[in-house]
Amino acid sequence: MNTLVDSAIRHADFRAAPDADRMREVVERLRGVLPAHSVLHRDEDKRPYECDALSAFRQMPMAVVLPDTEAQVIAVLKACRDLDVPVVARGAGTSLSGGSMPHASGVVLSLARFNRILELDPYSRTARVQPGVRNLAISEAAAPHALYYAPDPSSQIACSIGGNIAENSGGVHCLKYGLTVHNVLRLRAITIEGEVLEIGNAALDSPGLDLLALLIGSEGMLAVVTEITVKLLPKPQLARAVLASFDDIVKAGDAVAAIIAEGIIPAGMEMMDRKTTAAVEPFVRAGYDLQAEAILIVESDGTPEEVEEEIARIDAVLRRCGCTAQRVSQNETERLAFWSGRKNAFPAAGRISPDYYCMDGTIPRKMLGRMLQAIAAMERKYDLGCMNVFHAGDGNLHPLILFDANDADSWRRAELFGAEILELCVEYGGTVTGEHGIGVEKLSSMCVQFSPEELKSFFAVKAAFDPQGLLNPGKGVPTLARCAEYGKMHVHRGQLPFVDLPRF
């Protein structure tokens, strides 16, 4: 193997635990650069960090550090580089893909104490914030100026903006307002060498290669972000939503396409299937049509004039597409009621099943009907239920596979079920992750989406930033060896992949 690949796969085994001497050496060194209360090394102190929101994957780290200042972050990174210790940066720990799952012989670098909004300027419509600031806290701080930060992942009450950068988070409004990458102007980031990078600036363009786009969504594998400048947008004066019922899920999918063909980009366009409405209705009492095979929530926002015009157009398209019932929200309470089921779909899944496993593939919208039929067949194949909720406007699927974590075979089947959905996403021209990231969870599915040459390009990016392979190793990009193993059973773009690769 050449050095390029080496740098990417060093430390890829995040289960390999250190011995006591090594642990002592690393903790000593960290205590040399941080106050004692900022270095956690006893099991009971480290326990809260052993997993993120993908709790099926757990690993105790060697140590956890909680620096207060950028200088301390730099010192930690330099120490880890010198001692060849992996570093896993962590925000609020809400990743759904195990992106911040610890490394057994590594350090978790928590940015929880970087929780200040440094500057919020309504005139330039920007906010300069630390990475540990919660997503919603930015919009709350901007609210008095009638501004907000647009990306709104459903975990926005808890998730940190630093984590949003790592995952390029979206939300229910990203068809109209974009993802994290479209709403961030500047990052300040520290390399594993402890060098400060200023990427982007408060202007719209910056010179050189677009490193901002490269860092956003890089899952903490290229650098550690210490400061972020985000764009703020004027808060829409009004939002109204249409709730439409369909007796056939394909018809609902066609209605989504028809709205777009009409030249409308709604603020949000979400779909739930019958199983989901049945699960959420007793929970939220939103008044969903429980007879409908699928319901659509289509939202329009803007000035009152704009909203009135757009809602009328949306309404006309929905009727033309054969919706069996439809309601337009008459006030904010009713609009929020429409959304309540969608926003509570995940907890509702937790209510009707011991556990659920959330998928995040994206497909071209036109494949929605076929995908749903395929998922129905998989439910029978794996003998597990699945609730289907979608960001229908951008083709991002969140099937919730219902299983029981206390039953090992049930989890095994859930994993296979999920992997099969993701492979179908790739086959349909989509991707294995729309917004949750690869983390540890979808490494094998990456082998289906990318060729060995494409994966090597990712290693090349990694090597340019982190030649020792210390930042969040084992995440995001699978090793070729892993793909070789996975490839024995799978077909990539119609050909058997990795047939020539040595097995090791």
Place this chain on the structure above:
Amino acid sequence: MTDPVAASPTASVGSAHAEVLHDIRSKILRAAADRMPLRLRGGGSKDFLGQGFAGELLDTRPLAGILSYEPTELVITALAGTPLAQIEAVLAERGQMLAFEPPSFAGAATVGGVVAAGLSGPRRASVGSVRDFVLGLGGMDAQGRELQFGGQVMKNVAGYDVSRLMCGAMGILGLITQVSLKVLPRPAAEASIMFDCEAAEALQLLNTWGGQPLPISGSVHGAGSLVVRFSGARAAVEAALGRMMRDHAARHIPEAAAVQLWADLREHRAAFFADAGRALWRLSLPSTAALGPLPGEQCIEWGGALRWLVSDADPAVIRQAASAAGGSAMLFRGGDRGAGVFHPLPAPLLALHRRLKQQFDAPGIFNPGRMYTDL
């Protein structure tokens, strides 16, 4: 929903472009073996852009054709050498557009060149830039390998975002062979207004309006007047128009004249850009930045975030002023190009650029020196 536009062009383009790709691969492999630079070029509409432009020509125009276009998916995929004009015509038939309004300088631009140069037009401040609309691309590296990054869907976080990294890279990381771009519907209504005001007042108004729910889709200030375009729902555009006439005694520009005005601005046919003899600078600044006094004439776009400057001032003075204002300055046309064109990078970033170049193009054959010397 299958769209007739989607299927038809694909098959015929497919076999023809395999042959073209084969020729291109041979050329790249030869260049890599001999360590001889290649000059990647589409229609040559941006030959003036950047610095140093040497090496054997690799013309992407034979690699042309729209691979797929599905209006309801809001995505078009085309080979790199496809003329921009062709793409825009196909989109217009379905009432859609490339919302970032890339300039096509003299009509010869190709879509690959649009992405490689990363230039956006008047609508950029409100809808985003080229890179915001790049969903995926195909490329060829120095080893002649075809690689695909991103895809044709709006949301995709699998792997590093190499497609956006290639956008605006001036071809220094590899050849772009095809691109997938997000498209948007044309706005239901559009109208432009104009009134007289000084630059400082224009900046103040544009930044204030930026924080209000006004459907602004373009702005330009020059020679003592401000022109603003509004796009969106009919009712919203009319409301904005009414407000501008009431508050600023603005004149409504007749539609045909307005369309012409924005096209001339986008294509640099406007009078401001006519003086070919002097250096034209492109300053990217925070929209609120007060730029210190600089000799020459200014034209302000993007709500204040883009300042064009025609000036004979010392490049160092202009760059210093841009840096001090929190932005950067690029020598767009003319002037002394030997002293560098793009804004100098701080040392840690330049080192990172070198390592990325080395990783992506080890033999150093793709447009060396076009962006920065020795990259």
